[in-house]
Amino acid sequence: MKNKGLRIAEYLVTLLVIVTMNFFLPRLMPGDPFLHLSGDAGQEIVTFTKEQQEYFAAYYGLDRPLPEQYFRYLTGLTRGDLGFSYYYKDDVAAIILRRLPWTLLMVTAATLLSLILGIVLGSYSAWRRESWQDKATYLFMIIFSEIPAFLLGIMFLTLFAAALGLFPLSGGMTHFAGYTGWEKVKDILHHAALPVITLSLARSGGIFLLVRNTLTTVLGKDYMLTARAKGLTKRRIRYRHAMKNALLPLVTRVALQLGGMVGGAVLVENVFAYPGLGRLMRDAVFVRDYPLLQGIFLVLAFGVLAANLLADLFYRTLDPRTREGELHGKQEPDNGEQEGSSHVLA
Amino acid sequence: MSILDVNKLGVIYKPAGQHVQALEDVSFSLTAGETLGIIGESGSGKTTLALALMGLLGKKEQLEGKVVYAGAELLSLEESRRHTYRWKHIAMVFQNSLEVLNPVLNVGEQVAEPLARHLDLKGRELEARVEELLYLVGLERSWKTAYPHQLSGGMRQRVLLAMALSCRPELLLVDEPTTSLDPIARREIVELLESLQREYGFSLVLISHDLACISRLTRRLLVLYGGRIVEAGLTEEIVEDPLHPYTRGLINASPNYFAFRDLWGIPGEPAGGGAAGCAFASRCVQSQEGCHAETPALQHLSPSRQVACRRGGIMTMLAASGLCKEYHLKKRTLKAVNGIDLEVKHGEVLGLVGETGSGKSTVAQILGRMVKPSAGQIIFQGKPFNGELTRREKGIQLVMQDPFASTSHRFTVEQTLREPLEINKVGGREERQERVLETLTRVQLPADDKFLNRYCFELSGGQRQRLAIARALVMKPALLLADEITSMLDPSTQANLMRLLKGLQNEEGFAMLFITHDLDLARKIADRIMVMQYGAVVEQGSSHRIFTQPCCCHTKDLLAAAFGHSH
Numbered sequence: 005m006k007n008k009g010l011r012i013a014e015y016l017v018t019l020l021v022i023v024t025m026n027f028f029l030p031r032l033m034p035g036d037p038f039l040h041l042s043g044d045a046g047q048e049i050v051t052f053t054k055e056q057q058e059y060f061a062a063y064y065g066l067d068r069p070l071p072e073q074y075f076r077y078l079t080g081l082t083r084g085d086l087g088f089s090y091y092y093k094d095d096v097a098a099i100i101l102r103r104l105p106w107t108l109l110m111v112t113a114a115t116l117l118s119l120i121l122g123i124v125l126g127s128y129s130a131w132r133r134e135s136w137q138d139k140a141t142y143l144f145m146i147i148f149s150e151i152p153a154f155l156l157g158i159m160f161l162t163l164f165a166a167a168l169g170l171f172p173l174s175g176g177m178t179h180f181a182g183y184t185g186w187e188k189v190k191d192i193l194h195h196a197a198l199p200v201i202t203l204s205l206a207r208s209g210g211i212f213l214l215v216r217n218t219l220t221t222v223l224g225k226d227y228m229l230t231a232r233a234k235g236l237t238k239r240r241i242r243y244r245h246a247m248k249n250a251l252l253p254l255v256t257r258v259a260l261q262l263g264g265m266v267g268g269a270v271l272v273e274n275v276f277a278y279p280g281l282g283r284l285m286r287d288a289v290f291v292r293d294y295p296l297l298q299g300i301f302l303v304l305a306f307g308v309l310a311a312n313l314l315a316d317l318f319y320r321t322l323d324p325r326t327r328e329g330e331l332h333g334k335q336e337p338d339n340g341e342q343e344g345s346s347h348v349l350a
Numbered sequence: 351m352s353i354l355d356v357n358k359l360g361v362i363y364k365p366a367g368q369h370v371q372a373l374e375d376v377s378f379s380l381t382a383g384e385t386l387g388i389i390g391e392s393g394s395g396k397t398t399l400a401l402a403l404m405g406l407l408g409k410k411e412q413l414e415g416k417v418v419y420a421g422a423e424l425l426s427l428e429e430s431r432r433h434t435y436r437w438k439h440i441a442m443v444f445q446n447s448l449e450v451l452n453p454v455l456n457v458g459e460q461v462a463e464p465l466a467r468h469l470d471l472k473g474r475e476l477e478a479r480v481e482e483l484l485y486l487v488g489l490e491r492s493w494k495t496a497y498p499h500q501l502s503g504g505m506r507q508r509v510l511l512a513m514a515l516s517c518r519p520e521l522l523l524v525d526e527p528t529t530s531l532d533p534i535a536r537r538e539i540v541e542l543l544e545s546l547q548r549e550y551g552f553s554l555v556l557i558s559h560d561l562a563c564i565s566r567l568t569r570r571l572l573v574l575y576g577g578r579i580v581e582a583g584l585t586e587e588i589v590e591d592p593l594h595p596y597t598r599g600l601i602n603a604s605p606n607y608f609a610f611r612d613l614w615g616i617p618g619e620p621a622g623g624g625a626a627g628c629a630f631a632s633r634c635v636q637s638q639e640g641c642h643a644e645t646p647a648l649q650h651l652s653p654s655r656q657v658a659c660r661r662g663g664i665m666t667m668l669a670a671s672g673l674c675k676e677y678h679l680k681k682r683t684l685k686a687v688n689g690i691d692l693e694v695k696h697g698e699v700l701g702l703v704g705e706t707g708s709g710k711s712t713v714a715q716i717l718g719r720m721v722k723p724s725a726g727q728i729i730f731q732g733k734p735f736n737g738e739l740t741r742r743e744k745g746i747q748l749v750m751q752d753p754f755a756s757t758s759h760r761f762t763v764e765q766t767l768r769e770p771l772e773i774n775k776v777g778g779r780e781e782r783q784e785r786v787l788e789t790l791t792r793v794q795l796p797a798d799d800k801f802l803n804r805y806c807f808e809l810s811g812g813q814r815q816r817l818a819i820a821r822a823l824v825m826k827p828a829l830l831l832a833d834e835i836t837s838m839l840d841p842s843t844q845a846n847l848m849r850l851l852k853g854l855q856n857e858e859g860f861a862m863l864f865i866t867h868d869l870d871l872a873r874k875i876a877d878r879i880m881v882m883q884y885g886a887v888v889e890q891g892s893s894h895r896i897f898t899q900p901c902c903c904h905t906k907d908l909l910a911a912a913f914g915h916s917h
Contacts, residue, residue, distance in 0.1 A: 227452040230444055233404050234464045234513070235436030248454050324454055324497035 015313055022305045027077050030297040031070070033289075064090060066294075077298070086302070087295030091288070096299035100281065104303070106176050107280035109192075111269050113200045115258060118208035123254070125208075126215025127247065133220055142216070149209020153268040157202040157275035164198060171198045174277035199276045203268050207261060214257050219250040252323050259315030263308045353420050353553060354380040354403070354521060360414035361398050361407060361577075372398040373577045376415070377648075382520065385547065385554040387568035387585055389561070389600060391620050395577040396557045397445070400523045403555070404442050405432045419521070438468040441519035443510045445526040450510065451498035457484075458494035461513050468517045483512040487542060504535030508542070515546065521553045528560045536563075543567055561604045565589050573597045576620065576629030579648055581663075583655035590892050593651055593663035595697065596630045602877065614856045628660060635697045635859020636665055665696040665731075667829050667861040668717070668746075673726035675712050675885075686712040688885035689726070694829060697859040699852075701876025701893065703869060703908070709885035710865045714833040717863065718748035731828065742774060747822035751834040753814035757821065759807035763790075766806060766817060767824050774825070789824045793817075794850060812843035819851065830855075833865045848875060869912035873897055881905045 061067045065076065080087060086096040125145060129138040148156070165171045172178070177192050222228065223246060231245045270282030277283065281300055288296040320326050361373040373395045380386055388396050401407050403417060405424050417424045419440065424432060441464075444450045451460055462480045465471045471479055481491040487508040498506065507527060514522060527543060528536045540563050547554050547567070558564050564571065564585060571588050573581040573596065581594040592598040599616035618633035628634070631641040641660050648658040657663040675687040687709045694700050702710050715721045717728070719740055728735035730746070740746040750756045757766050767786040771777065777785065790797040793816045806814060815835060822830060832851070836844040852875055855862055866872050872879060872893075879896040881889045881904065889902040900906050 226444065226447050226449045229401075229406065230450055231452070233406055233436055233442050233444070234467070235433045235438065236463055236467055240463070240467075244455070245452050249452070252454070324456070325499050 011316070015309065019306070019309060022309070023078070023081065023302065024074075026298045026301045026305070027074055029301070030289075030292065030294045033292060060090075081302075086299040089288075089293055089296045091291045091293040091296065096295050099284070099296065100299050100303055103279060103281050103284045106278060107266075107269055107273070107282060109196060110199055110203065110273070110278065110280060111262075111265055113196065114203035114207065114269070115262070115265060117200060117204035118211055119254070119258065121204060121208040122211025123215050123251070126212045127219055127242075127250075129212070129216045130219035130223065130250075131242075141212075145209045145212040148205045149207070149212075151206065152271075153203060153206035154271040154275050156206055157199065157272050160198050160202055161275060171195075176279040195278075199272050199278050202275075203265070203272050206268055207265055210261060211254065211257065214253060215250060218253050219246060222246050222249045225249075252319070255319050255322060256315050259311045262311045266304050266308060352379040352381045355418040356403070356415070357418070358415035359399070359402060359417060361395075361402055362412040362414075364410065364412065371577055372411075373402065376574075376577075376579055378572060378579070378582065380521070380553050380555070383551045383553055384570065385556065385568040387564040387571045388555065388557045388574060389559070389564060389571065390574035391600070391616075393620050394574040396574055397525055398577075399574070400442060400525055400555065400557060403521075403523060404440060405436060434468075437464045437514075437519065438517045439519055440521045440523065441514040441517065442523040443507075443514045443525065443527060446503060446507050446510065446530055448499075451506065453498055455497075456494070457496050457498070457501070457509050461494075461509065461516060464513070464516050479516070483516055484509075486515070486546070487512040488538070502535075503530055504532070504538065507531065507535070507539050511539075511542065511546070515550070518550065519552055521555070522547075523555045523557070525557045526559065527556070528558065528563050536560075540566055559604075561589065561601065573600065578629065578645075578658060579656075580630065580658045581656065582648065583652075587654065590895060593655060593657045594630075594659055595634050595636060595664055598664060598698070598877070599633075614852065617857060628658075636661055664698070666693055666729075667696050668692070668694045668728065668730050670717070670726060670728045673713070673716060673728070674724045675709075675716060675721065676724045685885050687716065687723070690882070690885070690887045692880065692887070694861050694863055696828075697855075697861055698877045699855065699862045699864055699875055701872040701879045702863060702865045702882060703867065703872050703879060704882035705908075706867060708882040710867075710882055711833055712885075713882075714748065714831050714863065714865050717746065717829075718831050719746075720748075743776060743826050744828045745825065746829045746831060747825050747827035748831045748833070749815075749818050749822050749835050751837055753811065753818045753838070756818050757806050757814060759805065762803050762805055763795075763809075763817060764802040766821055770821065770825050776825075785824055789820045792823065792854060793820045795820065812839055812847065815839060815843075815847060816850070819847075823854070826860075828860055830860055830862045831865070832862060834867070836871065837866075837868070844871075869908060881908065 058067070065073060068076075077087070084097075086100070088094070089096050089099055092099055125141050129141045132138045161173065165173045172195050176195050177183075177188070178195075183191050228241070228245060231241045236245075269280065270285060272278070273280045273282035274286055281304065285297065285300045287293075288300060356379065357377050359373055359376040360371070363370040363372050376395075376399065378386070388399065390396050398407070402413065403424075405427070407413060408425065413425050415425070419435060422435070424435060427435075451457075458477075458480050461483055462471075462476055465476055465479055480494060484491055484493060489505060489508050489512070493501070493505070493509075498509075501509065511527075514524075524543065527539055531539060543554075543556075544567060554567065556564060556568050568585045571581075571583060571585040572579050573588070573594060575596050581588060581592065581597045588597060589601060592601055596616070603615045616633055627642040627644060628637070628646050631637040634641065638661070644660065646658045646660045648656045649662075651657050651663055670690070670692040673687055673690050673692065674685065677684040677686055690709075690713070692700075692713070702713065704710050712721065716723045719735075719737060730739050733739055761769070764786060767789060768782055771782045771785060776782065786802070787797040790801070795801065795813065795816055806817065809817065815838075819835070835851075836847055839847065848871070851862075854860075864872065864876055876893050879890065879893050880887050881896070881902065883904045889896065889900065889905045896905065897909070900909060
């Protein structure tokens with residue numbers, strides 16, 4: 005068992021690597037923030053003169069050598085300063101904060117929904133292993149999890165929004181409608197429905213498979229026979245004895261999946277023109293808004309990393325075998341997944 | 351009154367279209383408070399039997415027969431009704447493994463579960479009962495909040511026991527309670543089981559490899575092989591005198607029962623059940639062709655003993671009764687052998703021990719037909735003793751103390767080995783040659799022309815004694831008389847020779863009358879021991895009993911003299 009200090013150091017190093025990549029990645033892209041300071045794709049493009057470009061570069065400090073820029077970026081970060089957007093002419097932190105709730109809403113809702121879907125169908129399948137119901141569920145889940153999220157999104161968009169008109173085509177809420185209270189909540193949920201369903205369906209396959217497999221393994225364990233012999237109720241055997249064991253690996257799985265979930269969210273937001281960070285990121289990439297890009301990357305990566313850390317700690321208290329500070333730990337848990345590795349944006 | 355009646359119970363597993371008969375035709379009954387042991391190798395169906403009694407089989411397995419518990423037939427019962435019998439009436443202590451307890455639930459909860467379910471205990475009352483149970487099995491109440499991985503193997507066994515006893519079952523099934531425990535924990539668990547059984551008076555079915563544990567805790571015993579009962583009777587009697595070759599093999603292979611002897615397992619691999627014929631036939635040293643064809647039924651050999659064997663259990667190879675040998679000297683009559691009864695069973699090593707002059711060798715000489723008994727009757731393989739019977743193949747052969755005297759130094763190795771075959775007109779020229787070479791290899795002597803043509807006087811003592819054994823074995827004897835065969839050899843040669851002989855005996859299953867005054871040696875090799883003094887047998891019994899609990903004073907004297915401490 006690793007000690008706590010080492011584990012924290014591990015997370016710090018990971019964070020530093022991410023910050024560094026954040027800094028260099030946008031600068032590796034071809035182009036320059038000042039080639040076009042205004043204009044969306046396809047619109048008229050205002051081009052700057054050579055003098056203007058140099059002026060802006062000097063103004064934002066982009067004419068300095070890279071190491072110096074990097075150092076200034078780092079010192080800024082330690083002060084909590086994410087920088088100033090070239091394009092939006094606003095504080096990066098403020099822009100991100102405005103968009104963050106939308107993405108948070110979508111990722112949280114999709115995580116919960118995919119969990120529910122995965123657990124319910126996974127346990128249904130495991131308890132009917134090898135039956136036609138199991139096979140049908142398996143096929144259905146595999147198909148949906150293999151279709152890329154954005155493709156699924158486009159399918160849903162054309163079918164349910166465009167053709168059937170059941171859901172709005174784009175956006176996070178109806179603007180200028182002046183909804184308040186319950187009406188507003190309903191409006192937001194109505195807009196979020198399709199993106200959330202898309203994302204959940206795309207991500208629940210992994211959870212389904214995990215639940216199905218771990219539960220099948222658990223059902224074959226000695227202690228399940230013990231539980232049956234004790235004449236316990238079916239409900240207790242299933243939920244207290246089997247599920248508690250089977251769901252433990254899910255905690256880490258959900259955290260590990262969060263990276264993929266965020267990646268999926270970026271794509272899905274763009275399909276549904278949803279006003280979250282994903283869409284903001286696309287715009288920032290378009291105009292090479294380095295500080296904004298760095299800010300978004302950082303926030304997303306930090307979020308995923310924090311979730312991993314949380315899962316790590318949570319798992320420890322959940323599984324008695326890894327709980328520290330007790331009599332004597334004898335064995336490692338049999339799923340080796342809880343070692344902290346982090347998936348950043350896919 | 352019996353509380354459990356098992357009648358022709360059969361269990362068939364069907365993994366992927368196969369047909370595996372795990373249990374077949376198992377019948378027994380158990381009265382209230384009675385203790386029953388079940389032994390058998392892995393895969394013999396012991397655990398399957400326990401699971402069937404618990405009503406835990408039947409979903410994927412096909413069940414036959416009846417299990418009647420207190421008037422109710424369990425196998426045909428609805429799952430919902432069967433629930434009410436589990437744990438409350440019939441509980442089980444499962445085999446101790448890391449995962450026999452749920453790893454994420456604490457000990458207290460797992461002990462409390464059946465109490466809440468079957469006895470509707472709640473709150474304080476439930477807590478108190480759990481603590482009482484833990485106390486009962488010798489665990490402090492603080493272990494209530496511990497998780498299974500924090501327990502040692504012995505503590506886990508105690509928790510399992512507390513859990514099983516929680517609803518005060520009338521029938522307790524215990525599967526391998528002592529395997530995987532160290533000697534101290536093992537003793538504690540056995541003592542605990544014993545005192546709990548006495549206190550609560552539940553009927554006990556104990557499944558174990560551990561014969562010491564079985565003999566201590568059970569009154570009756572079932573021996574399972576290939577899913578069938580091959581022997582049933584009183585534990586004490588079976589362990590002292592097994593009647594089925596399989597049971598004897600099992601007992602001989604138990605280190606905790608035969609502490610002094612070399613360990614010899616039963617040769618061959620356990621057979622699965624379901625096939626025609628006796629399942630043990632392919633490993634049995636006394637099997638005949640018929641054994642492979644028809645399945646033997648369990649029959650009473652005595653009021654308390656049942657054995658399933660076509661040949662009536664382990665056969666008696668040789669039985670002598672009232673054997674006497676008198677030598678008439680000038681003025682008095684010397685009774686060298688004074689009316690002894692003797693029985694050698696198929697495939698066993700009978701150690702005949704005693705002081706010099708106690709008449710051991712005279713017995714060997716009588717049985718080897720070298721001297722005529724003054725009185726008495728000898729039956730060999732069911733027929734009256736005569737030269738025809740003993741001389742031929744599968745007869746009696748004798749190996750004597752002094753190889754230099756027993757093999758002619760003027761013969762070559764080949765002549766020595768060929769001679770008995772020629773005298774008895776066994777086989778043709780080539781077959782004899784083959785037998786000679788084969789036998790030489792078996793006693794680990796070189797089987798080449800150079801060695802075959804060597805004269806006996808050229809051989810060392812160890813080689814010459816092995817040659818003497820080979821001379822006896824070339825006739826494929828059913829009974830080998832070995833009279834002090836190692837007394838002239840150095841310890842290393844003796845060790846090699848004894849291992850060789852015992853190995854051959856275990857493999858081919860001939861019986862052996864091993865005569866020696868060396869108790870260390872007898873203790874290492876013999877299954878049964880006969881102690882002689884003044885031409886009479888003063889004590890006989892299983893090697894285990896004689897060496898641990900001798901009754902006769904003379905035996906005690908002998909043991910004290912040999913091992914330096916009194917038993």
